[in-house]
Amino acid sequence: AQKVTQAQTEISVVEKEDVTLDCVYETRDTTYYLFWYKQPPSGELVFLIRRNSFDEQNEISGRYSWNFQKSTSSFNFTITASQVVDSAVYFCAPPPEGSHNKLIFGAGTRLAVHP
Amino acid sequence: GAGVSQSPSNKVTEKGKDVELRCDPISGHTALYWYRQRLGQGLEFLIYFQGNSAPDKSGLPSDRFSAERTGESVSTLTIQRTQQEDSAVYLCASSLVTSGRIADTQYFGPGTRLTVL
Secondary structure, three states: OOOOEOOOOEEEEEOOOEEEEEOOOEEEOOEEEEEEEEEEOOOOOOOEEEEEOOOOOOOEEOOOEEEEHHHEEEEEEEOOOOOOOHHHEEEOOOOOOOOOOOOOOOEEEEEEEEE | OOOOEEOOOEEEEEEEEOOEEEEOOOOOOOHHHHHHHEOOOOOOEEEEOOEEEEEEEOOOOOOOOOEOOOOOOEEEEEEEOOOOHHHHHEEEEEOOOOOEEOOOOOEEOOOOOOOOO
């Protein structure tokens, strides 16, 4: 992908609310991978998911789910029943076009979950 | 097993001094990456290694930045004649392999916070 857009700069929710983080990317590649990472206040990036462009099935992992729509170049992330520990910056990160040797990061979406 | 480790965790230096940042990747990971993260921003790619070779150095911001990797393990990022704009968190990541059309998962270390006074 040449570009990734996470339009929501900051989201604030109350615990137990569901929240969806949007990710839209641009690419001319026919085969590509997409990643989501979480960066809690401690600063370390935590890998959440890797998805290849062949597989458009939605994925669920506990309270986390991902909706990949190739037709709209979106890879949205939903947290169900949010918890305070979900407070972090979330990055959607695709590789650039024609390359799988690095990731492109936007500014991310800062999620604040309040008790 | 152990994750990616980086040292030091914090480094404060004076403008004009040289600094070395170290990264120990996950054992067995052949690919290693350096990124920089300025305050409130996303990560900027600096360089990646496949084994001990660096096929992509396109993100290094100037010739004051260099990196090397030895023994397909430890990597060192060196910044010469540091400037205040170099202040950032420097993150290292490693992945099992990077080849062809496969983007393997990158696992990140805790980073080194560099402050240039």
